[in-house]
Amino acid sequence: MGVLRDHPELALFLCLSAGYLLGKLRVGPITLGGICGTLIVALLLGAWTKVVISDDVKTIFFAIFIFSLGYLAGPQFFANLNRKSLRFFTLCLIEVVCVVGIALGLAKAFDLDVGTAAGILAGAATESAVVGTATEAIGKLSDLTQQQITEYQGHVATAYTVCYLFGLVTIVIYTSQIMPMLLRINLRDASRALWEKMRGSGGGLEPDEREALPGMVGRTFLVTLADGATVSQVERQNGSRVTVEAVKRGTKVLTPPPPDFELTLSDLVLMVGRRSNIIDAGRHVGPETPAIPGLDTPLATTQVSLTDKAAAGKSIDTLTKEHPEFSSGGVYVTDVLRNEQHLPATPETVVQRGDVLTLVGARSGLGKLAAKVGATVKNDATDFIYLGLGIVCGSLIGQISVKFGGVPMSLGTGGGCLVSGLLFGWFRSRTQTFGAFPPQAATTLKDMGLAIFIACTGLVSGPQAWPLLKEYGALLPFAGIAMVLVPATISLIVGRKLLNIEKPLLIGAIAGQQCSTPAITSVTQVAQSSVPMLGYTITYTLSNFLLPLTGPLLVGVLGA
Template sequence: MGVLRDHPELALFLCLAVGYLLGKLRVGPITLGGICGTLIVSLLLGAWAKVAVAEDVKTVFFAIFIFALGYMAGPQFFAHLNRRSLRYFSLCLIELVCVLGIAFGLAKSFRLDVGTASGILAGAATESAVVGTATESIAKLSGLTPAQVSQYQGHVATAYTVCYLFGLITVVIYTSQLMPMLMRIDLADASRALWERMRGGGGGLEGDEQEALPALVGRTFFVTHADGRTVESLERELDGRVTVEAVRRGSKLLTAPAPGFALILSDLVLLVGRRADVIEASRVIGPETAGLPDLDTHLATSQVAVTEKATDGRTLGALRQDHPEFARDGVYVTEVVRGDLRLPASADTVVHRGDVLTLVGARSGLSRITAKLGALVRNDTTDFVYLGLGIAAGSLLGQVVVRLGDVPLSLGTGGGCLVSGLLFGWFRSRRQTFGAFPPQAATTLKDMGLAVFIACTGLTAGPQAWPLLKQYGALLPVAGIAMVLVPASVSLVVGRTLLHIEKPLLIGAIAGQQCSTPAITSITQVARSSVPMLGYTITYTLSNFLLPLTGPLLVGVLGA
């Protein structure tokens, strides 16, 4: 125990290791997750060993976490500030009003201190970032002694842990199991039907298939039916969904044949396209044959960030119509990445600025398409100049205090870095020539920053945990459950009766308004489809920005 006190870094990383191991334990569809596991372990270790970690460590790592979170969400946050996303924005407002109202009501009814009320808000809303913004705001309240500040900050962590556990279980079961029953749907069938409508009929998803368009394939066919037909007419009959990449005639091999090139009996033709489309070619060309090594061709892959204004808001299907180069040059979109989320690459997937499209095709065709859609992503190294300036700007913004009557409101370092991250991430999405912050690097910094912050918070709060639990007993679990059920139920009714959101999308959106990754994971498993993810991404992005700001707001109101 003395070793841990003398070397707090040992205790810190021990909490991370054991906490993430605990977070991997699964009970049915429920897993605690690494962050909750880390907080539980750090609270226990803090109560036992009484390890002291410097306050600046928490501040630095939380700033890194919250900036990375904002940076990744920035492009889509601003893209969703439009009339088309207004329905989903309404769900986020319902979430904010409900959780703030319930937390404030509980604080007044049960005379909760500001730390406990903030912890209930953070845990029940399953939003870890609120822990940071609330604890930072408590430190800035006037009239509190250092001992009171430390005590209230400890109460934030303890209340968060209990409410998070019950809130997490509630949101997972309610969204994935009970909501489909309440709406009288089979979620898998409803998702399949919605997918078919989005694709214009046909193309339903099987249970063992992913909802994204299948991977690109190349196959060879023996010309029988297509004797005398040109390459252009062949591709036209297959609706431009496949490309003739090569033709072998006897011992001669012709790559990239001209549109007017005529096929003859016994030619071998190499087609490239998505699996389902290529399979249909046998009825037009002739039987499929085993692939030949000398008939193979090389396809290049590139990632393109959408930056062009004309492309923003268009569907992938519309982009193929706007740019004939897709069909002419045999270029295909195989993946759409939005922040840290992967979306179905269907014809109806809407593309926004900042999205990264994975294109596969001939190198010359890729170059032409890239020039029209945006910029080639070069995310091989992090631009630390841009990163450092962004966090510094956020820290300065967080020092600004605005008074509403007697209530002092301040974003704090956390809120300031969140706003800064949103702006810097959005600006980077429009100008991809600087400010690189690779998604893998951003995700690593985001996860590690939050994990270290939570571990520091738990180690400090450990000694106050047990007295708080004895004082409030069943209130914390009940609050965790209620603060999930109330906003989710209101959103369910409003979403169906007033906003008329499709049922699978509405279920995903409700999981997103609570920023619950375990919930959407369970939902997609039940749906056997990522169709609900299309609703989740919008509310998740908006709530990721709005919920952390509720911490300083609640602390400011109660502290006054």
């Protein structure tokens, strides 16, 4: 115990390792998760050892976490600020109004201190970021002594832990098991039907899966039917949707052959394109042959951010017709990435500015086309200039204080970094040629920043945990359940009766308004489909911005 007290870094990383181990324990569809597990271990270890952690450590890592969170959510957040997504925004407003209203009501009815009320809000809403924004806001209340500030900040962590456990179990069971029964649907069948209606095809692939029949293929054919036709005639015969990449005549190989090159009997032709188009083209050329040594030609792959304003809002088919470089250079769009979501690269897919297109084709053709429609994506290493500047701007935004009805309100470092993260992430997505912050790196910093902040909070708050549990033991579980059921039920009714949201999307959206990853995981397992994720991503992004701001709001109102 003395070693941990003298070396707080040991206690800190012990909380992380033991907490994430505890978070892996599963009871049915329920897992605590690493963050809640870390907080439980930190509270117990803090009560036993009374380890002292500098507040600066918490502030720094929380700033890293909240900026990374905003950076990842920024592109999708601003993309969802449109009329089509307005109905999902309504669900997030229901969540915010309900949890703040219930927290204020409980605080008045049971004479709760500001820390306990904020912890109830954070835990019942299962939003860990509220712990940070509320804790920071409590530290800025001018009419509290330092002892009271420490005590109330400890209450935030304890109340959060208890309410989180009950809130987590409630939202998982409610969305995955009870809501389908209330809506009178089989979630699996409804999700499949909606997916077929929206896409006309099956679901997506898991991260470790690959297509057994990839859309983009190369095939070799023996010329029997196309005798006397030129290369350009063969390509035009299929609407320029295939390209002749190489021709082998005897021992001579032409790569690529000129457009006016005339094919003769027994030539071997390598054609590249989408499978359906290649099959059609083969009917006009001759029988398919096995791969021919020496006839294969390498194709390059590059990711291009679409920056051409004239291309925005057009289908891939229209784009390829307007840019002859696609057909002449043998370049194909094989994937469309929009806000970290992969879209099918079909001819009917409409692209938007900021989309990342994966282009495959000859290297010379790729370079010319990429320069016309956008810019090559640079996302191989973190741009620490951009990252550091973003956190600096966020910290400065957080220092701005505005009075509402005599109550001083400020975003604090957490809220300010969240706003700057959203803006910096969105601005980066416009071109993707600067400010690189790879998703894997951003996710690692986000998770590590929050985990260390939670561990620091738990270690400091441990001594205040038991007295609070003795005083409000029965209230905390009740609050955790009520603050999930009330907004979720209202959203369920409003979503169906007034907003007419499709049932699988509505269930996913309610999990998203609660920012509950375990809930959407359970929902998609029941649905055996990723369709509910389409509703989840919209509300999750919006709630990730709105809910952290409820911490300073609640503290400001109660503190006044």
